[in-house]
Amino acid sequence: MARYQVGLQTEAKIIEATKSLLAEGGLDAATLKSICERANVKAGSFYNLFDSKEEAVIRVVQEAIKAVDPDPDGAGTDTVDELVAAYVRFFTEEPQLAKVYVMAALTGESAGDGARRRFLRHHLRRVERFADAMSRADGDLKPDAATDDAELLLGVLDGLAFRWSLDADFEFARYANLAAVRFL
Amino acid sequence: MARYQVGLQTEAKIIEATKSLLAEGGLDAATLKSICERANVKAGSFYNLFDSKEEAVIRVVQEAIKAVDPDPDGAGTDTVDELVAAYVRFFTEEPQLAKVYVMAALTGESAGDGARRRFLRHHLRRVERFADAMSRADGDLKPDAATDDAELLLGVLDGLAFRWSLDADFEFARYANLAAVRFL
């Protein structure tokens, strides 16, 4: 949409403002007014670059979903430890995006067309990837059992992430490591 | 607030309408208009019984939080199995309340004054209760280790609940039992 440098900069400012507002107060806090104020931009300028407010929100959410899984090409070779470490790293290094990620699923359809479905599809892909890594680590593991274990391990990680989103003081990394040990 | 029978009935209708709307579409779906339409009540009648829309929402959320922990007097005697079973039963028998429960934490402050804090307090109480049951089951377990285990087990349960809220076909009960086995 943007063709000039200023346009690209404005676009970036808007995305950044949207991301921080979503992280701080969820969808309710990310009003057009607050986004424009934080980005130092007027409404008309926003609509010159985005078709709707949802478009900006979706961009941020997609960015979050992608960021939790930084190396999609690594599938088939990474270890369980690496996968868990990537998840933990995402939450400790990108806390804002992480909150958006956790919120995305439950905010429901209001966060865009089928945000829940997209989220679920992403989850299922990750289950496969975890299960695959588990199978490679333990040759005796049956495929069904690997899937079950993967759902459980991802369940803990999501649960701990949820817990952390309630209370930023929660020692997410330590518990994630405890969980990884427990489920191997 | 209500003094006559009709008033109590109207109150119940409103709470029921609010609960189902929250479960179906979250806070966004629970507008005053939709609540009143579903309860077959006009706005003025709503405000004769409730001071605000939030009051009705908070009532439903509190009901949900209480329902996940049905026997607070049992603390100190119940087993881990019983606690897990209660959690699972809540999700399978009261799916609507369960969804509201999972949503309550993340909808943030918009769902009432300090909904997150209340949710967290409740969580910490449950961690204590789980840790206590675990200690009784295994005399060698150190208090700190018991707390860690309790956070992990509740983490899985919350994570699986989260997963189930994305996809109602998810076999929540089976996975919860698989998780419980790991901690015995």
Added chain:
DNA sequence: ACCTATTTTGAGTATACACTCAAGTTTGAG
């Protein structure tokens, strides 16, 4: 049957929201 407290109605208010547009300014390729 009476009479007051309670409940219901439905039109009405104020506000916040996402979004538009015509007019002016800036960018940068040729």
Added chain:
DNA sequence: CTCAAACTTGAGTGTATACTCAAAATAGGT
């Protein structure tokens, strides 16, 4: 330097929201 395309502005639109209120209807104790 020129000029069209890209960007910005800021007042303005329509709509949905939570909430109010005076007046009419009903409940239920006496």
